[in-house]
Amino acid sequence: MKILIATDMEGITGVTTWDQVTPGHAEYARFRKQMTEDVNAAIRGAFDAGAEEVIVADGHWNGSNILVEELDPRAKLNTGSPSPFSMMQGIDESVAGVMFIGYHARNGSPNAILDHTWSSRTVANVWLNDILTGEYGLNAAVAGHFGVPVIMVSGDQPACAQVSELLGDVETAVVKQASGRFAAECLAPQVTQELICSSAQRAVERLAIGKAPEPFVVDVPITVTVEFFTSDVADRATRIPFTKREGTRVSLTVQEMASAYNGFRAMVMLAIG
Ligand SMILES: [Zn+2]
Numbered sequence: 320m321k322i323l324i325a326t327d328m329e330g331i332t333g334v335t336t337w338d339q340v341t342p343g344h345a346e347y348a349r350f351r352k353q354m355t356e357d358v359n360a361a362i363r364g365a366f367d368a369g370a371e372e373v374i375v376a377d378g379h380w381n382g383s384n385i386l387v388e389e390l391d392p393r394a395k396l397n398t399g400s401p402s403p404f405s406m407m408q409g410i411d412e413s414v415a416g417v418m419f420i421g422y423h424a425r426n427g428s429p430n431a432i433l434d435h436t437w438s439s440r441t442v443a444n445v446w447l448n449d450i451l452t453g454e455y456g457l458n459a460a461v462a463g464h465f466g467v468p469v470i471m472v473s474g475d476q477p478a479c480a481q482v483s484e485l486l487g488d489v490e491t492a493v494v495k496q497a498s499g500r501f502a503a504e505c506l507a508p509q510v511t512q513e514l515i516c517s518s519a520q521r522a523v524e525r526l527a528i529g530k531a532p533e534p535f536v537v538d539v540p541i542t543v544t545v546e547f548f549t550s551d552v553a554d555r556a557t558r559i560p561f562t563k564r565e566g567t568r569v570s571l572t573v574q575e576m577a578s579a580y581n582g583f584r585a586m587v588m589l590a591i592g
Pocket residue numbers: 327328329378379380
């Protein structure tokens with residue numbers, strides 16, 4: 320049983336500000352270590368429940384946040400950017416289940432730490448067909464493309480709620496209660512690591528007995544629509560062939576999810592310019 324742990328940083332234990340997740344800031348060093356510890360807790364839970372292989376994808380910023388020298392040596396780490404599957408690097412049909420560690424709510428969510436969708440400077444909203452979603456939905460759909468379910472999430476309460484709303488009965492580890500975009504009541508690492516570990520363990524145990532949620536499979540053809548904050552970034556995104564534009568919304572219709580993910584990422588890369 321092979322598990323992919325897809326990570327982000329905004330939903331890591333104790334994180335409440337951009338400085339804490341931005342390379343170059345003094346605070347960042349503390350929280351990349353904390354990110355590594357949250358991830359190690361999930362790895363421990365997965366192996367405790369019988370996982371045979373664990374791959375970690377470092378999905379925040381340029382994908383080089385997790386401290387490889389402190390990683391649980393039983394796991395492998397996908398690090399660096401850009402990689403073919405970005406936040407989901409390592410996904411394929413051989414993976415049995417995906418865990419989301421350190422996830423955050425989609426842009427515009429109330430009382431949600433650092434809520435955004437992929438790029439806080441450029442992207443207002445994203446839809447897969449008519450489903451308004453965040454990074455969690457895009458990444459879950461990529462897993463679904465390979466027939467793989469998301470089985471667990473850690474983050475603040477809106478991140479866990481949005482993942483559960485979209486995907487059903489996934490195991491959740493709420494590591495902080497957000498009361499604003501930059502304010503939360505945080506649990507201590509000793510507590511959250513126990514929460515993450517036990518929730519990962521339950522998720523893999525359920526997977527092993529066929530009680531995991533269904534994979535998230537998006538109906539084809541898939542239209543991915545990105546609403547940008549401003550027209551100039553929409554101008555750049557429409558340089559991609561076959562896109563359609565309405566106001567600041569740019570959409571692309573394709574036949575399968577891997578291409579939808581590539582198209583979305585290409586739009587955002589161009590938009591950031
Ligand atoms: Zn991030």
